[in-house]
Amino acid sequence: MTIRTRVAPSPTGDPHLGTAYIALFNYCFAKQQGGEFVLRIEDTDQVRSTPESEQAIMDSLRWLGLEWDHGPDVGGEFGPYRQSERSDLYKKYAHQLVEQGKAFYCFATSEELDQMREEQMAEGLRPKYDGRGLNHTEDEIKANLAAGKPYVIRMKIPSEGTFKFNDYLRDEIEIPWENVDMQVLLKADGFPTYFLANVVDDHHMQISHIFRGEEWINSAPKLLKLYEDFGWEAPVLGHLPLLRNPDKSKLSKRKNPTSINYYKEMGYLPEAVLNYLGRMGWSMPDEREKFTLDEMIEHFDMKRVSLGGPVFDVDKLSWLNGTWIRENLTDEELVQRFVDWKFNGEMLAKVLPEAKTRINTLSDMVDLAGHFVGGIPTYDPALLTAGKADENVIRQALQFFVWQLEGLRSFDKPAIFAIAKEVATFHELKIKDFLEPIFVAITGKTSSTSVLDAMEILGSDLSRARLRVALAHLGISKKQAKNIERAYRDCLLYTSDAA
Numbered sequence: 001m002t003i004r005t006r007v008a009p010s011p012t013g014d015p016h017l018g019t020a021y022i023a024l025f026n027y028c029f030a031k032q033q034g035g036e037f038v039l040r041i042e043d044t045d046q047v048r049s050t051p052e053s054e055q056a057i058m059d060s061l062r063w064l065g066l067e068w069d070h071g072p073d074v075g076g077e078f079g080p081y082r083q084s085e086r087s088d089l090y091k092k093y094a095h096q097l098v099e100q101g102k103a104f105y106c107f108a109t110s111e112e113l114d115q116m117r118e119e120q121m122a123e124g125l126r127p128k129y130d131g132r133g134l135n136h137t138e139d140e141i142k143a144n145l146a147a148g149k150p151y152v153i154r155m156k157i158p159s160e161g162t163f164k165f166n167d168y169l170r171d172e173i174e175i176p177w178e179n180v181d182m183q184v185l186l187k188a189d190g191f192p193t194y195f196l197a198n199v200v201d202d203h204h205m206q207i208s209h210i211f212r213g214e215e216w217i218n219s220a221p222k223l224l225k226l227y228e229d230f231g232w233e234a235p236v237l238g239h240l241p242l243l244r245n246p247d248k249s250k251l252s253k254r255k256n257p258t259s260i261n262y263y264k265e266m267g268y269l270p271e272a273v274l275n276y277l278g279r280m281g282w283s284m285p286d287e288r289e290k291f292t293l294d295e296m297i298e299h300f301d302m303k304r305v306s307l308g309g310p311v312f313d314v315d316k317l318s319w320l321n322g323t324w325i326r327e328n329l330t331d332e333e334l335v336q337r338f339v340d341w342k343f344n345g346e347m348l349a350k351v352l353p354e355a356k357t358r359i360n361t362l363s364d365m366v367d368l369a370g371h372f373v374g375g376i377p378t379y380d381p382a383l384l385t386a387g388k389a390d391e392n393v394i395r396q397a398l399q400f401f402v403w404q405l406e407g408l409r410s411f412d413k414p415a416i417f418a419i420a421k422e423v424a425t426f427h428e429l430k431i432k433d434f435l436e437p438i439f440v441a442i443t444g445k446t447s448s449t450s451v452l453d454a455m456e457i458l459g460s461d462l463s464r465a466r467l468r469v470a471l472a473h474l475g476i477s478k479k480q481a482k483n484i485e486r487a488y489r490d491c492l493l494y495t496s497d498a499a
C-alpha cells in the first residue's frame, strides 16, 4: 500500500505557522517511506473561506519548499482536491448513512435548540443535543421532507460505553461516549461539516496516515466511528502537540506573529523557518540544531516526536536564521536572496511615485524610504502620542484598527482608509489626528511618504506587526487590554463586514 499523508487547511485567514508545521511532519513521514503528500483545501465553511486565503496558503507552503504530489492546482488521481467541488459526494454519503440507520434527520430549528440548551443549563446539566430527531416517525419525516422543511443530518452515537483507540504517538486513549455529541454531518445548507467531508475525502484519496493537531483528539471517536459506519478501513491516526508561545499558552497572533507571510516579509530564510519548525517536538538523532529538509526526511521518525508543548520562540528562530545566513549561503547566493526579497527594481518602482517629489539626491532615498525594506522601527513612544488626541483614545483606536485590518481581504489603500475612517469616527477623532499615530507606527517617523500607500506596499502582515509593536511601546496594562477588548466586542464595528 502506498504511504500517503495530507495537510488539509481551511482557507479562512492568514497562512498559519501551525499549518506549515503539520504539513512538514506529514511531508517528512511520507517522503521518508517513498510515499506521497497531498494538499486538500477544506473550504466547506462558505462564509469564512476565501480564494485569497487559499492562494496565500499555497504560496507560503511552496515558499517553504513543501511541494505536494496531489492538490487543487496540480490535480491528481483522486481529485478534485477542494472540498467545495465535491459537495455531491458528501450528500450521497450522508443520505446513505440515513438509509442504513446510522444517521438521522433532525428538523429542529435553532430557536428550539437554544431553548433545549437553556433548559438543560437551568437544570444544571451540560448543554448537549438531546437526540430529539431520533423520535420522528417515518411518516413525520416524509411529511417534513415533502413540505420542504430545513433539516440537518446527524450521526448516531452510542449512549453508553467507552471508545478506545490507539493514537500513533500516544498510549491508548479512552473517551466515554456520553462525552460525544450526535455530530451534525450535513448542514441545512447542504454542505457537509468537517467530520463527514474529512472522512469521505481521506478514504477516497487513499490517505494511509493522518497526523493532525492535538486540538482534534476529542473528535477522534466521531471520526473513527464514521469509518466503522461506512465499513471503511480507517487510516492510522496520530495527534501532534500544539505549538506554544514562550509563556506556554497556545501559539496565537495576539502574542506572536503567526502568519508565514510575516516571516517572509521580515527576511527570514525559508530553510531556517522550516529547520526551526522541524525542531518543534522533534530532534535529529545526533541532536544537531541545524538541518536541511532532505536531512530531516532522511532521519525522520514520527515515533520520536515528544509530546510536551513545543515553544515557538521568535528570538531563537532569529538566531538560527542568522546562522543560515552566515554559514550556509555563499555571498553570491546571499546577494541573490536580497534581490529576490526586496532589493529589486520592482520594489523601487512601487516606492518611486511617492518618493520622487521629495528627493534631491539618490541617497536621500535611504532616509525617506528605509521603512519599505526595514523590519520593525525603533519607536519613540512620545512621537506616538505627540498629536492632539488623548493617549487612551489613541491606544484603543490603534488596537481597533489592527483588529479590523485582520479581517481585510484585499489590503489596498481605499480599504485601509475606509477602516481608518470608521475607527476614527467611532472614537470621535478627526481622521487627520488618527493618521498621525498610524504614521509613526508604520514609518517610525513623523514625516515621510504617504502612510496609506506605505501600508499597501508593506502588506498586511508587516503593517499589522508594526502597529502591534507600536501599541506595546505605548504601554498597555492588563486592565486596559481587557477594557479595550470589551469595548471592541460591544461596538458596532465588530459586527461589520470587515470584522
Ligand code: GLU
Residues within 6 Å of the ligand: 007, 008, 009, 010, 042, 198, 211, 212, 213
Ligand atoms: N481543516 C482542518 C484544519 O484546518 C483539518 C484537520 C485535519 O487535519 O483533519 O485544521
